[in-house]
Amino acid sequence: MDNTTYISLSRQNALWNQLEVVANNMANVNTIGFKGSDVLFSEYLVKVRSDDRPFKDKVAFTQDFGLIRDMNQGPLRHTNNTLDLALQDDGYFVLQGKDGGENYSRAGNFTLDIEGRIVNQEGLPILSTTNQPIMVDASVDDIVINGDGGIIVNAEEVDRIRVVDFADPRELQQVDGTLFSAAGMQPIEIEFPRIAQGALEDSNVNGVTEMTRLIALNRAYQDIGKMIESEHARQKKANDVFTKQV
16 A cells, blocks of 8 residues: 555544444433543654655655543533532532542532442542542422532531532543543642532533534545545455556
């Protein structure tokens, strides 16, 4: 294969990876607290092996080298459910991971488990400012969660939700869905978070935009496939002509 085919294949491979990212965004358009991602590209330059080419110095290939997460806040949706919480600013809820460590999430659709702990949809308990699971008596009807994370039961603050942020949230490593690990970074405590009770932060993915991108990427992938086939046919024809002349 010549450089034309290699360059086309590099672009096609990058498009395939981007298609997978966009498809994942679309699959999570209704996931609470989900942040969309996109692919980062760079130009990969390679020196050619001979001088009998139009471009004698370098040939540029397409290379995707990572993902970037869209950190914009998703729209807030009011649910009026007592344990539905939404962060109205930067920050993450702190959850006790399955391995005993800490995980972080923007998803605030919490419930009470049989032990009376406030947990997420995977059963991981949310942690307080004392780094302990938050316990609430299931028989209590009136639970108020203040904007600063204070949990009020019977007009008395019984605990406070811990909220943290990071110097570069994009460096967080995805554990599962909307759950992240710190990846060696030190969490920064937010003393006065902005928490809305009875509301959820929806995904920041725009379904219409992602569908448009998916269609465009699919067409680009097919077009490059046709170009590779056309280039292969051209080379075969040129080779046949050369063979006949010899």
